[in-house]
Amino acid sequence: MTGRIAIVGLGPGAPELVTPLASETLAAATDLVGYAPYLARLPERVGQRRHASDNREELARARQALELAAEGKAVAVVSSGDPGVFAMASAMFEAIETGKSAWKDIDVTVVPGVSAMLAAAARVGAPLGHDFCVISLSDNLKPWDLVLKRLEAAAAGDFIIVLYNPASKARPWQLGDAFRLIARHRASSTPVIFAHAVSQPDERIDITTLADADPANADMRTLIIIGSSATKLIAKDGRPAFVYTPRHAELALP
Amino acid sequence: MTGRIAIVGLGPGAPELVTPLASETLAAATDLVGYAPYLARLPERVGQRRHASDNREELARARQALELAAEGKAVAVVSSGDPGVFAMASAMFEAIETGKSAWKDIDVTVVPGVSAMLAAAARVGAPLGHDFCVISLSDNLKPWDLVLKRLEAAAAGDFIIVLYNPASKARPWQLGDAFRLIARHRASSTPVIFAHAVSQPDERIDITTLADADPANADMRTLIIIGSSATKLIAKDGRPAFVYTPRHAELALP
Numbered sequence: 001m002t003g004r005i006a007i008v009g010l011g012p013g014a015p016e017l018v019t020p021l022a023s024e025t026l027a028a029a030t031d032l033v034g035y036a037p038y039l040a041r042l043p044e045r046v047g048q049r050r051h052a053s054d055n056r057e058e059l060a061r062a063r064q065a066l067e068l069a070a071e072g073k074a075v076a077v078v079s080s081g082d083p084g085v086f087a088m089a090s091a092m093f094e095a096i097e098t099g100k101s102a103w104k105d106i107d108v109t110v111v112p113g114v115s116a117m118l119a120a121a122a123r124v125g126a127p128l129g130h131d132f133c134v135i136s137l138s139d140n141l142k143p144w145d146l147v148l149k150r151l152e153a154a155a156a157g158d159f160i161i162v163l164y165n166p167a168s169k170a171r172p173w174q175l176g177d178a179f180r181l182i183a184r185h186r187a188s189s190t191p192v193i194f195a196h197a198v199s200q201p202d203e204r205i206d207i208t209t210l211a212d213a214d215p216a217n218a219d220m221r222t223l224i225i226i227g228s229s230a231t232k233l234i235a236k237d238g239r240p241a242f243v244y245t246p247r248h249a250e251l252a253l254p
Numbered sequence: 255m256t257g258r259i260a261i262v263g264l265g266p267g268a269p270e271l272v273t274p275l276a277s278e279t280l281a282a283a284t285d286l287v288g289y290a291p292y293l294a295r296l297p298e299r300v301g302q303r304r305h306a307s308d309n310r311e312e313l314a315r316a317r318q319a320l321e322l323a324a325e326g327k328a329v330a331v332v333s334s335g336d337p338g339v340f341a342m343a344s345a346m347f348e349a350i351e352t353g354k355s356a357w358k359d360i361d362v363t364v365v366p367g368v369s370a371m372l373a374a375a376a377r378v379g380a381p382l383g384h385d386f387c388v389i390s391l392s393d394n395l396k397p398w399d400l401v402l403k404r405l406e407a408a409a410a411g412d413f414i415i416v417l418y419n420p421a422s423k424a425r426p427w428q429l430g431d432a433f434r435l436i437a438r439h440r441a442s443s444t445p446v447i448f449a450h451a452v453s454q455p456d457e458r459i460d461i462t463t464l465a466d467a468d469p470a471n472a473d474m475r476t477l478i479i480i481g482s483s484a485t486k487l488i489a490k491d492g493r494p495a496f497v498y499t500p501r502h503a504e505l506a507l508p
Contacts, residue, residue, distance in 0.1 A: 009372075011273070014275070015274070016273065016274045016275035016278070017273050017274075017275055017366070018273070018274070019265070019270065019271050019272070019273055019368065020269070020270045020271075020272070020274070021268070021270035021271055024270065058501070082368075082372045082376075083376070083380070084372060084375045084376055084380045084381075084382045084383060085372070085382055086383075089376075089379070089380035089383060089498070090380040090383030090384070090498055090499060090500060090501045091501060092380070093379050093380050093383075093488060093496050093498035094498070094500055094501065096488060096496070097486075097488050097498075104488065104490050104495075105490075108496070109376075110375075110376035110377075110379065110380065111376065112271070112368050112372040112373045112375070112376040113368065113372070114273065114336075114366050114367065114368055115369075115372060118263075118336045118338060118339070118366040118367070118369060119366045121338045121364075121366070122336075122337070122338055122343075122363075122364035122365065122366040123364075125343065125347050125364065126337070126338045126343035126344040126346070126347050126364065127338075128338045128339055128388075129338060129340075129343060129344030129347075130344070130390070130396075131387070131388060131389045131390060131404050132387070132388050133385070133386070133387045133388075133408070133411075133413060134382075134385060134386050134387075134388070135385045136384070136385060141501050141502045141503065142384075142502065142503035142504070142505075143503075143504070143505050145505050146412075146503055146504070146505045149411060149412075149505065150385050150411040150412070150413065152411070153407045153408065153410045153411025153413070154387070154407065154411065156407045156410075157387075157403060157404040157406070157407025157408065158400075158403075158404070159387060159404065159407070232351075234347060234350060234351050234358065236358050236359075241358075242347050242350070242362070244343070244344055244347035244348070244351075245344060246344060246348055247312070247344045247345060247348065247395050248395045248396065249395065249396035249397075249400055250396070250397070250400070251396075251397050251399050251400045251403065
């Protein structure tokens, strides 16, 4: 008997942002597989087994899920945010492509979720209100030169830029380099948002500018949004209340 | 008494992709404001008023919501997908910025939702598994030259490209031009996904290639995903089953 795998997006953290489809899929699973802190968000269920793993073990986790499904289990692989955005879905398909041929016959579905970038944007207004780029700043799995090339392209296109994985203990300098590169193309007053642990108990959102953005304020759980030339603040009682990018756009001068 | 406004993302269409926070916010509203087909997705509630409007009237709709909130109403402005991605949130903040000064004091929140691009990606695998750009192909509110500039930048950066608003009766030729521009940078075998009405009863997903992509297959309710140089298919029983972009990336040759 062949089982099945659902790769389930839990959203950014708050239970009220978990979709009913995700909740139903989790409830129907015999086995939950995932990074330990994400599994810890979920209620314990009698008869349901948990397989918690460390971070940065995506491929091993994906293979474990495939082995369980091949044994006939109904597996839910949990992911923060949306599973398709710098999360578990890509690792799962890589494991299928490079793994046992029988794994290609396992029923695999992806349950989308509210991604961290959408939740972060919602907290401050509508900074993603126009064309944007989403870039992982991690050079663990790609050359740093490719990150630079993409940052240059995103800056040249005057895109709003979302940065996932901006910093970690092992990658302390990349975000500073990214800010400096973008500052060669954009005004120092460009809004920059640091969104830490969005919708979680220790959420912290800072709105600053490209001139004042301090890379040391970012860690593994931070998401960065850098405005385009059109992104602006609406001040409220003298302090910034909303950040938004208008629907209208002009062709910026070269 | 001043009321409040929540700009609520309904997700791509299926009720099981509406978050609990969105459902609770809609239930607590005295007034619902939105494009008629989106309001039609919601259950009628005794005592709750509906203000349906036509498409392409975002700013008038936003002002109507602000007038209602200024009268003390609890207004929910509904949006398909996520309100921050080519939807109602940006129009709402534009209406606040350019409207009556008292409107700046209204309590406005954004309830994020599962965007169409995340739902579309989930249906086919993990095409957004690496760095990507999101571009509206509509030139109603921006010059076509800016669209071309951004498509060039996205192609130069070897980003996966998501196209919102690819076509309408009034904009029949733009998507063909976009495909031709990208084909100058990418292999003709690059995967292209046409996702029509994702998660709705008339959903239709077509996986094709840049060489075979037919712009006539897109309309107002279609979303397009064009792979990067790394995006690939996993064939299953001789037909394409999954599309995914690996987590690893190389610096493509110039």
